[in-house]
Amino acid sequence: MAAKAIETAGSLDQETLDALREGIAAVLAEQSSSTAVHAFIDGKNSLDRELWSQAASLGWLGFGIPEQYGGLGLGTHGPAILHTEIGRQAAPGPYISTLSAAQAIVETGTDATRNTWLPRIASGEISAAVPATPGATVLTRSGTGVSGTLRCLGARDAAFVLAPAGAAWVIVELGGADVNTMPMWDRTREVIDIRLQNAQPAAVLEDPEATSVALLRAMALATAADSCGAARSVTERTIAYMKTREQFGQPIAGFQALKHRAADLATKLTVMDEMVAHAIHRGAADEPDAEIWVWLAKAEATEAAVFVTTDCVQLHGGVGFTWDFDPHIFLKRARLNEVLVMPNTALRDRAAAMLAAITRTGRSALELEP
Amino acid sequence: MAAKAIETAGSLDQETLDALREGIAAVLAEQSSSTAVHAFIDGKNSLDRELWSQAASLGWLGFGIPEQYGGLGLGTHGPAILHTEIGRQAAPGPYISTLSAAQAIVETGTDATRNTWLPRIASGEISAAVPATPGATVLTRSGTGVSGTLRCLGARDAAFVLAPAGAAWVIVELGGADVNTMPMWDRTREVIDIRLQNAQPAAVLEDPEATSVALLRAMALATAADSCGAARSVTERTIAYMKTREQFGQPIAGFQALKHRAADLATKLTVMDEMVAHAIHRGAADEPDAEIWVWLAKAEATEAAVFVTTDCVQLHGGVGFTWDFDPHIFLKRARLNEVLVMPNTALRDRAAAMLAAITRTGRSALELEP
């Protein structure tokens, strides 16, 4: 099933994807403008909900979900494009958690489980929560019930959480569960603490390793893509500002030291985009080395985004340090992305181990073409 | 004895040291000019020997050696100044190996051993060799003889080598020994392979741990100081070149992007100098945390020097890549310094372990004043 979804993706041509991207970008540029996002983080609108229904009505939430479950079956390409554009506008909403949970269910859920949850996600009826760092904490299982507290990525009104419990992974509905929203520096995403007391799972995914890896991969790609969009966008906004900001009788964009820094940022952006593209490409082709590039894409792209957004605050000068300008919103978003999924040090260690394993079998992990 | 030498040093006032530095700098600027060094690395003069006798006649070689052994008893301050100035002119000669061996003998040799070797070093009659990375290889001891091959820092005509053999450290005279000079990228220092067959040690230093640490400390400070001098000098030469080199109708020193890089280099130079000064200062005061700063000074200063010299090649543009200009000489010197003594990763690990040990005792490792 996963394989089928992936083939579909593999066969998508660049033009289709570009058109998809432009469509999403156009909508988000208008709906999730700088003004709208500032108003949202100051609690003056409910941009997250508006965008969510918008996304639902436009089918964005079904990008990664096979047709027979109400999605568009775009494999990993579709969600990656969506996450990139969402990051570009620092758009609020539980996209990473919901689409990653969906991907894990697509790849490792039973048909019944898929039928139950995927259509409701694709339609935008529900959103999902997942552990902010899957595997860090495991729920306990006694009899049929699961208990414990999990720090999750997801909306306070998430319909269910996909989480490890004992030896398996479970789907637990959150209706009436004890859910606390954590106030975060990044106000464009929600992190919640879920406390479960002998809760009855709605579904059990029996292959924990497979589910865990599927979720980690989906989340890693999502945060990496989000970081690419965020980093590119804040750089564009910063350069635009530098062209209007005048000191010493000229736009500061004309100062060579700043131009060279901007050129280095542009180079970083191009490289990080390509790292993510490579990870998606290898994954779509179902190559054994794909995981190496997914882990590295997350580690490299999220750190690059922190570097870029940090420098953009600096390049703004005084106003970069104010709440009313954009850079800090992207910096905080980049900082959250950096620590999600798994520490980047651990991701690099995983990539190194897998590189060694593949190389020892005599195969190459460095092919580009399938 | 070491303590005494150190007290002398501790009491040296800055003026005396500055005067000392200026004296050495003046001599080396004239003797070890860019022209002279280029001629030397092209085999057209014997600058190393000329400088050595010069250094001997001026008492430089006795800086770290107590008066009663024919030295000036300047503790670690004197040699550090000498190594810095030697590095500044990329001067050739076995200074690091000889003065470090002397320091180890001062601190851990018997009075007899000191009497035998220190005066001959102070007078410049002999030079010494030491392992390029002490402890990496250990000579075998069978009966009274020692055997094995050691890669050493030192001149091909070194009078003796100070090396670990079995459980102890030994001094072995090299008259007639099998010594091979390794061709190095850095032609301003000599690295030799010494092959010993059942050689009879001239002296045995019975406290191997003490000798090993004394030698490592002396070598670490020496390479760090040398790197500081080399980095500062190549930066000064590079900025001087940038002031004369014109492109687009102006000196390239006027391009802001290059000015900001130069400012960052100047900052690095100031910081690395201070790291070394701190290490010397703590060592001179015989503080328990001194070693932390010695290991870190070597790791940080040698890596900073590689960064600075690399950027100076780049800042020169095309000519930086030629044999006839100075930057590559300093870059190669910095590269050798970087890998001497012990890998910088290992030095940082040692520093971290010692920091933890001291902190666990409830003491602070971060005091500046004695």
Add this chain to the structure above:
Amino acid sequence: MTILDAQHDLPAFRLAIRDWLAEVVPPDWRARMVRASNEEYVAFQRWWMAERSKVGLAIPHWPKEYGGAGLTLRHLVAIADEMARADAPQARIFTISLIHMPGTLFPHGTEEQKRRYLPGVAKGELWCQGFSEPNSGSDLASLRTRAVRDGDHYVINGQKIWSSSSMYADNCLLLTRTDPNAQKHRGITYFIMDMHAPGVEVRPIRQANGRSEFGELFLTDVRIPAENMIGAENNGWRVAQATLGSERGVIAFEGAERQRYEIEVFYRKSLETGAAWLRDTQLHREFVSFLAEMQAGRRLLRRVLEEHEKPNASASVLPSIIKLSVTVLRQRICSFMVRIAGVEGQEFAMLAEEPFGSPMFDFMSAFSGTIAGGTNEIQRNIVAERGLGMPRV
């Protein structure tokens, strides 16, 4: 005997300060400030200033003739060091009052101005600075706030920004343009402005770290009596150099010493709790590298203080080099703390009771080091041009 009586015996002086701090500093002051409103914070700062005043440590660095204790640098360093060691509050909102105002009035104020304004500082009078404008940041001399003579007053109209604590200030060191036609450095005049005067409106600026330490000043027909002019008309740029050049070395020194104790407490706690990062060689290596650079910075700050004590100390660029080093190091340290704190470290908390307990707040705040007081970009220009003699083209 009081603290100042002990000044001729430095160790005794230190001990006296230490005893006083042990007695006067509320052990729970940080915990209280974590939840404090800006008003509570300011009230606390004023209380702290009053306490210092009682023992003669409000303006210990001022000359006796102006009510100070005329202490030497050695003493000031000892005070700063003891304050840092005791984790005592900093008199942060009084920086302009304690440093820049006297740094300007001593050399350029009239006797009348000194008599009138200096004594207030020890009593907790709060000063702010009206220099930068929305369109005049790094290029300060391009400022446009107008001052027009009207009888024995000047009428001020314009806008100022980045004015620390201006929301609570009593007086302001104000730079205005009196001659719009003169070359830009030549038409500037320097005033003391009463912040309570009609036409002065202050709006707090919200910072990326969630706090509001700066204000934006909107000045509409504000009338300033001519006798509040510092220096001559159109000679304000020269006077401003005194303000900008005011000796902040001791503050920077105290900041570095505080960071030293912070990082030491953090590390000790990591050891005690067996923090995970200690088991990661790479992170441990990064950490010790920070310490090496931190020690270098502390030594450099001492050196620059000594240099400034020398009579005709040349204006070296060492302060700029130190700023480049310590502010970026601070940023790297805070960034490291953020990384090892993981998702928990992303939980919103402005201040924290323990060092680096709110790593993101510290990280976001670190930008004030790299941006405020002359951006690091401006510092690089200074180092390259004045320090390295690279041409300005």
Add this chain to the structure above:
Amino acid sequence: MTILDAQHDLPAFRLAIRDWLAEVVPPDWRARMVRASNEEYVAFQRWWMAERSKVGLAIPHWPKEYGGAGLTLRHLVAIADEMARADAPQARIFTISLIHMPGTLFPHGTEEQKRRYLPGVAKGELWCQGFSEPNSGSDLASLRTRAVRDGDHYVINGQKIWSSSSMYADNCLLLTRTDPNAQKHRGITYFIMDMHAPGVEVRPIRQANGRSEFGELFLTDVRIPAENMIGAENNGWRVAQATLGSERGVIAFEGAERQRYEIEVFYRKSLETGAAWLRDTQLHREFVSFLAEMQAGRRLLRRVLEEHEKPNASASVLPSIIKLSVTVLRQRICSFMVRIAGVEGQEFAMLAEEPFGSPMFDFMSAFSGTIAGGTNEIQRNIVAERGLGMPRV
């Protein structure tokens, strides 16, 4: 059937190349080159060119009308990839002959010039480029080498530098100044210069990596027939743009592919020998980060090749961005190799039989990437101004 006959079946084409390489490339060629003199190296390069010529792979990328095979980009990529995979020699000294000369003559040469000069390349005629001068590097248009008309000849006097393989070259693409009074871009004329002509003196330039791949040209009253002018008099700058813009994408691509195989061999060997660096988490993390960036670079090089195949491909700054990324990555990788090689890695060795077997040589050589062909500083200007639209002031 020959390799070119297989061109309509790409996999078969690849296999044909692979078989040919297996047969023709001397397994010990690297070992031999390690100890080779410059002359031996050049002789070897000429031999290699001859071998490629035999199977029609000397100038496969040229249009058929000029004696090439008119292969598509797909084929050129396949050739480059197979060459890299087989670790076949590169035709490095022929770069100007294969790329820049045709890149200039195709658009700007006269039929007579094309007829006369193009066929020589497949026969191993060697070209060099006389563009840069000691005082005209990044600012090429300021060049001063004079060309003065004298009957049906031009008389050349001046000096050129950074001329690759000029010591062995037969012809030179020469930029001269014919009108010293015109605005600097307007007084330049482009010639083909016979390197064997009287008055041409070449001195090899010794590089920091120990080799001498470039020459310095001293031109004294060199006479060039007027028919050797490319383009019109004083129109040389426009012609030079064609030379500088010659498609080097495939070369860069092949370089990146070679590095991929190098690093793979290095890593496999590290695993087999249980190299110490593999046990250091930090170093291992550094290494995999390099791989991620290397893969990105390889993808980007493919992308830029595809872009250039499109008919009216816009002149994007992607090549500059790629240069900034891959040359600095190369430098970082080589620096990493130097660090892990320890003292042994500091032993002088110019070339080595195995990848990174002479890390210092590779590290020193990496500067040719960051400096030659437009320094990375110039690339940053290009990216900022043309790519990001930041003003030139």
